[in-house]
Amino acid sequence: MxxxxxxxxxxxxxxxxxxxxxxxxGTILNHPHGEAIAAGHAEEGNIDTTRVEDRHDELAEEMERRGFDHESPLEYDGPTFGLGAIDVDHNRSDLLNRCNKCRERATKA
Ligand SMILES: [Zn+2]
Ligand SMILES: [Zn+2]
Incomplete structure (x- = not known):
């Protein structure tokens, strides 16, 4: 995320x-060790399940705006992992360092 x-x-x-x-x-709900996996991601600051539905919808909206198919609603009412864990500023610089295309979009935006 x-x-x-x-x-x-x-x-x-x-x-x-x-x-x-x-x-x-899917992992949290179906994988036998799903909750442990999610806890690991949360510890690394990669996920926040309290944001998962809203963030999904934001991404789906942008996909539709770009003309991609999106037919996969997402609901989550399982346990909370990673509340407040995501550092958006950190993620932004990480992403822009890794990806030229994202960097180009970010400088145009
Ligand atoms: Zn979806
Ligand atoms: Zn990119």
Whole structure:
């Protein structure tokens, strides 16, 4: 969960972050060690399940704006992991360091 403004994500990172939301919820609810996996991600500041629904919807909206198909609503009412764990400023500089396309979008935005 980058949680940066969706418009600065390149297409790959937009679709990737969106897919990870579905994977995360699937893992927590269905994987035998899902809660331990989620706790690990939370400890690294990668997820905040209290934001997972809203963030998913934000990403889905941006995908639709770009003309990508989105037919996968996401609901989560499981246990909380990573409340307040995400450092958006840190994620933003990390992402822009890693990805030229995101950096280009961010400088235009
Ligand atoms: Zn979705
Ligand atoms: Zn990118």
């Amino acid at each position: 980058w949680c940066v403004p969706p418009e600065i994500l390149c297409d790959d990172h937009l679709r990737g972050e969106h897919a990870e939301h579905h994977q995360l919820v």
